[in-house]
Amino acid sequence: DTEVxxxxxxxxxxxxxxxxxxxxxxMGHRAMYWYKQKAKKPPELMFVxxxxxLSINESVPSRFSPECPNSSLLNLHLHALQPEDSALYLCAxxxxxxxxxxxxxxxxxxxxxxxx
Amino acid sequence: xxxxxxxxxxxxxxxxxxxxxCTYTDSSSTYLYWYKQEPGAxxxxxxxxxxxxxxxxxxxxxxxxxxxxxxxxxxIADTQTGxxxxxxxxxxxxxxKLIFGTGTRLQxxx
Numbered sequence: 611d612t613e614v615x616x617x618x619x620x621x622x623x624x625x626x627x628x629x630x631x632x633x634x635x636x637m638g639h640r641a642m643y644w645y646k647q648k649a650k651k652p653p654e655l656m657f658v659x660x661x662x663x664l665s666i667n668e669s670v671p672s673r674f675s676p677e678c679p680n681s682s683l684l685n686l687h688l689h690a691l692q693p694e695d696s697a698l699y700l701c702a703x704x705x706x707x708x709x710x711x712x713x714x715x716x717x718x719x720x721x722x723x724x725x726x
Numbered sequence: 727x728x729x730x731x732x733x734x735x736x737x738x739x740x741x742x743x744x745x746x747x748c749t750y751t752d753s754s755s756t757y758l759y760w761y762k763q764e765p766g767a768x769x770x771x772x773x774x775x776x777x778x779x780x781x782x783x784x785x786x787x788x789x790x791x792x793x794x795x796x797x798x799x800x801x802i803a804d805t806q807t808g809x810x811x812x813x814x815x816x817x818x819x820x821x822x823k824l825i826f827g828t829g830t831r832l833q834x835x836x
Contacts (some may be wrong), residue, residue, distance in 0.1 A: 613747040614768075622811030641822065652814055653769065666822060700768055700775075707822045715824065717761075 613637075614718035622724045625691060631721045633684040633701030641707040642684040643715070644676060645700040648653055652693050659684060662705045691725045698722055730817060730827035737739075737833045744805045746816035746830045748798040758791065759816040759824065760800045769814070772800070810834045 614635045623629045633642065640661050645653040658666035659678040673695075675687040684701055698720040704713050728752045738744045750758070756777050761769040775782045775789045775798075782789045788801040797817055815827040 616768075643822070650829075652829055653821050653824075654826075658822045658824070668823075702769075714771055714774075716771070719768040 614701055614703055614716050616699075616718035616721050618721060618723045619719065620724075623688065623691065624726055625693070628687070628689045629689075630688065631686040631699055631701075631723070633703075633715070633718060634682055635702065635703040636682055637705075637716070638704035639705050640681060640715075641701040641704045643704075644684070644686055645702060645717075646687045647698040647720070649697075652709075658685075658707065662725060665707065680692060683688075688723070691723075693725045724725055729826055730815060732813075732815060732827040732830045734828070735831050735833070737835065738805050740805060740807055740834055740836050742805055742831055744802040744809070744834075746802075746813050746832065747798045748800075748827050750796050750798065750815070750817045750825075750827075752817060752825075753793070753796060756805075756811065756817050758798050759818075760787075761814045761816060762810045762811045763814065763829075768824075772813075774827050805832075807834045807836070820824075 617632045642659045644656040646656050647653040656670045657676045662678045673698050677685040689700045699719045701718045702715050704715045729750045759774040760772045762772050763769050773784050774792050786803045788797045812829045812831050814829045814834050816824040818824050
């Protein structure tokens with residue numbers, strides 16, 4: 611099972627709403643990631659969790675709040691977003707952190723977010 | 727993607743070979759990757775190459791790395807319509823951050 615599952619697949623929210631994106635993997639991976647991808651652009655790293663602890667925050671605005679409740683789950687809490695935050699949000703996981711052979715990063719199908 | 731450049735579009739006939747090129751800037755990159763993204767889908771890792779290798783072959787895929795010119799290419803043999811997608815190269819250098827290229831849209835026509 612090499613699957614990263616993201617829910618919901620599509621989300622429309624108002625600028626005053628609070629919502630969450632969820633990500634789950636059952637591969638025993640200890641590193642999980644959030645990437646943001648705007649239309650016709652490459653993905654950009656937002657956050658990295660290693661062993662349930664936040665290890666990288668790429669200067670993401672505080673209206674995005676990540677949470678890693680356990681080694682299989684990764685959430686992204688959304689509050690007071692702007693229309694320019696509309697994008698595809700990709701979750702990924704890997705066996706561990708650090709670039710080495712065999713440490714493949716697996717991506718989910720993404721959550722399409724529209725902020726109105 | 728500003729440090730990793732790819733041509734935007736490639737069109738090939740079914741059965742021909744496709745070659746997708748990528749130019750990166752960080753000579754300290756340790757791993758270089760190729761990902762495939764189909765419309766409305768996430769990223770699928772196709773293959774990767776370690777920076778001390780020149781070539782890697784995996785079935786229909788051949789990756790060539792020219793470290794001197796910081797040039798990476800992906801050759802797809804016997805290209806099929808199912809190969810139509812956007813292809814991203816990505817680099818990393820001993821961190822957990824993948825820097826993706828601008829993406830190349832491959833269109834395969836019968």
